[in-house]
Amino acid sequence: MAESFRTFRHVGMALDPIHVGTGGARLGRVDLTIARDPVTGIPKIPGSSLAGVYRSYAAMVRNRFPRCAGVGQPRPDGSGGHCGKPTCPICTVFGFARGQDSSGGFAGLAAFSDAHLLLFPVATREGPLWVTCPMALETAEVISLGVTDDAVYRGQDGGGPLNLGWLLLPVRSLSGWQQVQTGLTSLGVPDEISRRLGVLPDKLFAHVVNSNLEVRTSVAIDPATGAAEEGALFSYEALPRTTVLCWQVTCKNPAHFRVGSSEVAFAGAGQQVTIEDVHGVVADAHPYLEHLGIGGMGTRGMGRLRVLRPQQGPSPGPAEAE
Numbered sequence: 490m491a492e493s494f495r496t497f498r499h500v501g502m503a504l505d506p507i508h509v510g511t512g513g514a515r516l517g518r519v520d521l522t523i524a525r526d527p528v529t530g531i532p533k534i535p536g537s538s539l540a541g542v543y544r545s546y547a548a549m550v551r552n553r554f555p556r557c558a559g560v561g562q563p564r565p566d567g568s569g570g571h572c573g574k575p576t577c578p579i580c581t582v583f584g585f586a587r588g589q590d591s592s593g594g595f596a597g598l599a600a601f602s603d604a605h606l607l608l609f610p611v612a613t614r615e616g617p618l619w620v621t622c623p624m625a626l627e628t629a630e631v632i633s634l635g636v637t638d639d640a641v642y643r644g645q646d647g648g649g650p651l652n653l654g655w656l657l658l659p660v661r662s663l664s665g666w667q668q669v670q671t672g673l674t675s676l677g678v679p680d681e682i683s684r685r686l687g688v689l690p691d692k693l694f695a696h697v698v699n700s701n702l703e704v705r706t707s708v709a710i711d712p713a714t715g716a717a718e719e720g721a722l723f724s725y726e727a728l729p730r731t732t733v734l735c736w737q738v739t740c741k742n743p744a745h746f747r748v749g750s751s752e753v754a755f756a757g758a759g760q761q762v763t764i765e766d767v768h769g770v771v772a773d774a775h776p777y778l779e780h781l782g783i784g785g786m787g788t789r790g791m792g793r794l795r796v797l798r799p800q801q802g803p804s805p806g807p808a809e810a811e
């Protein structure tokens with residue numbers, strides 16, 4: 490029986506600070522905060538934000554479908570909105586709010602997880618260190634064991650305590666260091682980053698991340714005059730440049746779905762659309778994520794996210810007979 494879905498993992502690195510906000514929530518002294526996981530308090534990019542950005546970039550690539558890029562509510566006269574056709578790669582992959590005949594919507598063949606922090610850069614007296622924790626590594630299926638103490642776990646212990654920002658921590662040696670390195674390399678994480686890794690216990694990771702977010706102050710510009718608005722100084726949080734994030738895209742098998750009463754048919758006449766085709770539409774967005782970015786403040790040089798290319802490890806070849 491054909492598989493009903495497949496999950497594709499993607500890992501991306503921030504080329505600029507990234508601000509994906511919460512819609513104006515104010516936390517402490519920061520005016521514009523970024524989205525966080527409500528349980529762990531760790532910043533994330535919500536899957537809904539990812540889906541929206543992927544959709545608009547994929548629609549730019551397949552530019553026969555510009556009206557299918559946005560939120561899709563038709564105008565009062567019935568024009569505009571998502572086309573909702575079974576031949577539309579954007580509407581079938583990302584879903585649409587209602588059909589041409591107002592018969593309802595379609596959930597879409599691709600579903601996006603939140604993008605979780607995998608590696609987060611922190612300044613230390615030895616230069617930048619990218620911190621992570623067992624929970625963050627596990628979302629990328631990299632296992633690290635024995636991280637129990639309030640300490641930073643590295644390739645070897647020794648030396649004095651290390652400062653992460655203003656927090657001073659003892660250094661411990663991580664058992665299974667090489668395994669974690671191999672796991673990160675297979676995800677496409679550059680060696681310069683994975684070599685400078687520090688694993689923290691989950692709770693301490695959340696604390697260190699939240700104490701080391703970028704906070705910028707900016708001036709609101711009056712769009713009418715192009716001048717700074719008086720008294721319009723505001724501050725905003727961002728994930729720093731070189732933060733590494735991990736997210737998953739679950740692609741359903743189009744053969745199991747009908748749009749209205751029709752098969753999904755964007756691959757061309759008579760051609761069965763596959764799970765790979767669905768993921769292909771999603772992956773179309775990746776060059777745009779790298780060049781146009783995600784989140785707010787794009788006009789302030791923020792938001793570019795490079796999707797890393799996973800490395801294929803040396804596959805165990807067939808055993809050679811002597």
Ligand SMILES: [Zn+2]
Binds near residue numbers: 554572577578579580
């Ligand atoms: Zn469409």
